[in-house]
Amino acid sequence: MQKKILIFAQQYQILAPCLWLGCSRKVYRNIMSEITRREFLRRMAVGTAVVGTTVLTGCDSKSDSQTKSTGALPDIPIDKMTYRTNRNSGDKVSILGYGCMRWPTRPKENGEGDELDQEQINRLVDTAIEHGVNYFDTSPVYCQGESERATGIALSRYDRKDYLIATKLSNFSPDTQTYEGSVQMYRNSLKMLQTDYLDYLLLHAIGGNMEDFNRRFINNGVLDFLVAEKKEDRIRNLGFSFHGSQECFDQLMKLHDDGAYHWDFVQIQMNYLDWKNAFVPSEYLYNELTRRNIPVVIMEPLLGGRLSKVNDHIVGEMKSREPERTVASWAFRFCGTWENVLTTLSGMTYMEHLEDNLRSFCPLQPLTDDELDFLDKMATEIMNYPTIPCTGCQYCMPCPYGLDIPGIFAHYNKCINEGQMPTTSEDENYAKLRRAFLIGYDRSVPRLRQADHCVGCRQCVEHCPQKIDIPSQMDRIDEFVEKLKTNEL
Template identity: 35%
Template sequence: MDFKPTKKLGFGMMRMPLIDKTNDADVDVEQVSKMVDMFLERGFTYFDTAWMYNGFNSENVVKKALVERHSRESFTLATKLHAGFINTKEDRDKIFNEQLQKTGAGYFDYYLIHGIEAGMIRKYEDLDCFGWLLDKKKEGMVRHAGFSFHDTPELLDEILTNHPEMEFVQLQINYLDWESEWVQSRACYEVAVKHGKPVIVMEPVKGGTLANLPEDAKKLFKDCDPEMSIPSWAVRFAASLENVMVVLSGMSSLEQMDNNTSYMKEFKPLSDDEKDMCFKAAEIINNQIAIPCTACSYCTEGCPMKIAIPKYFSLYNENMREDMAKKGWTINFTNYGNLVNSGFGKASDCIACGQCEGVCPQHLPIIENLKKVAAHFEN
């Protein structure tokens, strides 16, 4: 297959449908299999997974729902090596070999050094992960080498200057983060363009934030085209960027798969006026969002108190959009209690160890935000 897929939508196997909603590893493989079938039947080929997704179960699901059910030539598969799980050069091969076993893929079409940021780049360099990845490519175990990135455009420019052998870069790009001082989607995208590197987009819907908009932002899109779903505007915004080769969507239902593939089969880029409308929606959202969490769940795997951080932040954000002075109570208070009763630690159980903040791609002050959540839901 060519380096760049013919269609711009990729299946991010990170937020897959669950049987037990409180257990990220309890994936509904039967539904995922139907989603995989629809994706392939409609001409899409790019699948994205990683070592730790869905409680370290995503790569296993890839094997069951995709690899064992479809010919290897009918799809392309991407996975990743994360600094949080390697401490020696031997660890690189140990994880890679386990990924081959878990997926059953035989080789990886795209392999990424995962989530590079200032706190991780030294480890990747010390363990020669870039050189190691090129060796895997020479061996035929990897077809294309790249990396995903969560930091400043200056660091991205430095990495691409030092490692021109990297073929592509995966960036967080969406219309809400386009001018964000933290994410800097636009500036990072422009660095990739300067270096001539194709971009894979992650978080185009920002973990669902751009699927559940305030009513006045939603109205902008519905007045423009009532037939298009709200999240479609976010996916199409990212796909409209010229240097973007794939936009990943972490789809969690057959309905989401049906919707995304329906408008991306024959993709039509947004007009300048439509892009401006996205930026107007971003202004509205930014005035109302409390905690800009993307629900990637990197923070939860090592939490010693088993706090459902992204779930609590989502409930908190929903309540902050409500007029709490008038309502006083919402169903989210019950939802919070149900999560605690199902075995998760309360927000107030946080011991401020900092593990979560060390791995957060958004660089959020999670400890302080958990205090806000505790004050809101527990008092």
């Protein structure tokens, strides 16, 4: 009986029955591990299907990934944007690119959920274009599949020559990995974006290994189809975005070196923290691309907002050098300093984000060697703080057990960054910090979605581009929270 209730609980992501039964987390795990293989596989299939259709969305009307500007700020000049020239195509590209994965939303009139706020999107696009932004990056899966349509509506009010569109072949689910499915996705992108050609098309999120790449693009003939489209000028630049291993990256470069496929550009995760410290350091990726004359498009310049919410001590060091600049602007300037960077993508949901970024890039003031050394030192200090390198990208979601994975990590990191971590009961502020941590945790993550509900199924792990061992971190956080609750620290 207990097991049946738990199976029901798992299927509907309701773990309350477990609590009603007085099960400890360990008992819950043991019982779940006894579920028959058939049941397990069936539920895995449902979970995977859900992940396949909803992963890589990213819209969040409440997301606030960047430090807010404060105080009276100078006007942003409209003719000072820094541009880079794509040596291969001749495109003049704004060094700030608009990432269209987090368009603002508003409540639907019928009260049933949210929808993209087209008027606000149009205003953001107008301000961006007015200040010289001309590169807009979207995908068929961003904003629950609505980003391309909204981006197309906003951009089609301008002359097609005034902006560059980048979108992706996001064939993650099995039905889009057939030749027909992928071609349909590509044609639908053209339709949604109201255009008959794409300036930049990316094979989306190449990760894992070459087996995955071959299945999605080679064995089904999709990459050959795209190459043919390029010959017809319906795709002007063909590249990929990368989240994989160094071995996988090297093999993709070998395809280029051997002349099997030509990469016109590559999008990589690059910022001052990942430069030396990432799973595959961005310094390595950047240098490999640069020596092949392949332009670089940067994603995650702020590491999902992590580099705008650094520890107070680091904020202090940055402010003492540049009191007028935001913490985020250091990260943007780092990206723009490298000559082979074509554009730096930032998902700007709110006007204040856009304006702050425009201040960093209108014009770009490259970092000096001394400033690069300073950021290198800051990166080492950040690495010494035990935050979890979650960017909030949501690729791991949904967790089949209902955990709010990025929300849990965000609360934990926030307390560390703000110096509000209750570390030992000997600390004179311990009682206050302990209470603030626990209350903040319950406020930011509903109880049924907290770390103690992780059963260690590991379904999330392969989706995390930051290679975080999510279940281990959940164990660690759960243990910490338990110690706080029982006053055992």
